[in-house]
Amino acid sequence: MIELKNIYKTFKKKDAEVQALKNISLKVEKGDIFGVIGFSGAGKSTLIRLVNLLERPTSGEVIVNGDSLLSLTDKQLRTAKKQIGMVFQHFHLLESKSVFDNIAIPLILQKSKKGDIRKRVIELLEFVGLADKEKAYPSELSGGQKQRVGIARALATNPSVLLCDEATSALDPQTTMSILQLLKKINQEYNITIMIITHEMAVIQEICNKVAVMEQGEIIEQGNVLQVFSKPSHPTTRSFVKTIVQKELPLSMKGKLSHTSGSKIIRLEFLGSEMTQSFLYELVNRFEVKPAILFANMVEIQENIVSTMTISLTGKEEQLVLACLYLKEQGIQVEEVSA
Known part of the structure; x- marks a missing residue:
């Protein structure tokens, strides 16, 4: 054309x-x-x-x-x-x-x-x-x-x-x-x-x-x-x-973040909104970790939901590693966030 x-x-x-x-x-x-x-x-x-x-x-x-x-x-x-x-x-x-x-x-x-x-x-x-x-x-x-x-x-x-x-x-x-x-x-x-x-x-x-x-x-x-x-x-x-899909934590929250032994702060990106509850449930049941949502955002693009989420994971180091590998296997982009 x-x-x-x-x-x-x-x-x-x-x-x-x-x-x-x-x-x-x-x-x-x-x-x-x-x-x-x-x-x-x-x-x-x-x-x-x-x-x-x-x-x-x-x-x-x-x-x-x-x-x-x-x-x-x-x-x-x-x-x-x-x-x-x-x-x-x-x-x-x-x-x-x-x-x-x-x-x-x-x-x-x-x-x-x-x-x-x-x-x-x-x-x-x-x-x-x-x-x-x-x-x-x-x-x-x-x-x-x-x-x-x-x-x-x-x-x-x-x-x-x-x-x-x-x-x-x-x-x-x-x-x-x-x-x-x-x-x-x-x-x-x-x-x-x-x-x-x-x-x-x-x-x-x-x-x-x-x-x-x-x-x-x-x-x-x-x-x-x-x-x-x-x-x-x-x-x-x-x-x-970034003007549409907000991935970064608000500045007011960034200043309060701190990494402690046995915890990770990770940013997740994925398509779809329905999988949110599912993968958090699976993290709790499959691994000895405790997830906590710090920030989440969803945007509709061409009838698809683009989701971003920042969570903290608490648990033993080997369990944290396994949990992150599991998320990647589900097609979720995983990025560790520095404090």
Whole structure:
């Protein structure tokens, strides 16, 4: 559906060159909601603007719907771009035009019939929940409503791909959630592939099934969202995941921890919530140890529960070792925590 191959992008600034993207390769499958996350300056916006050639790569290949966009004629590229909708962070609505007219712009530009334009715009207004705002102007709308207009406009030409450039970062948390639910609805009901860039891991958690993490113009980690959340390998990815999956003990508790002879403090990570009671029960019954829960956290990701727990284990050294081996055999990640 979308494939970027060995992409480099260099910007020239006066006498210097800035390499914004370095050897980027990724593939977005049909039906994906693919998230790209990174801190400011990581190259996210440049990356997504390559997909519809708002920015052209210095080198590499951009493939969308089987077409290598850089090899197309101008006429062929215009046709290909009709299959790529884009939603912007700051809405980009024309203040002098009504909601209806803003949504109709792409259809007017492709010279659709007036009857077809009206039918499509009314359909989209209903779909995005703005059926009563047809004659309103952008100045009369809230931020969330403006973004819904922007989304409707991006959908006007029935694209197969929807690009979202920080589509929720200018919105409050409640409105952000409603926009994310709308994007999920678009993906499911219209079967539109979505690529969304963000600096918020909560956005990735809520709707994405795959994610790529960027830093300094490079992709440092990518894969299934559940895999990346549960086993992040790069320090930057781990820092993002920490904003959602809380693993560390609160500072107020850390200062009170102490290791005594015959005790261990361990951090456990595992999928699922139902096994919690089971493995604690097994520890007590199989080994001469006493577990005590110090901290626990559960997060739902793609209908899976990612659980983290810090416990203290008290008992004889050989029993503590056996208990930790047992936990690892159950597929639980075990890490000893220093006081």
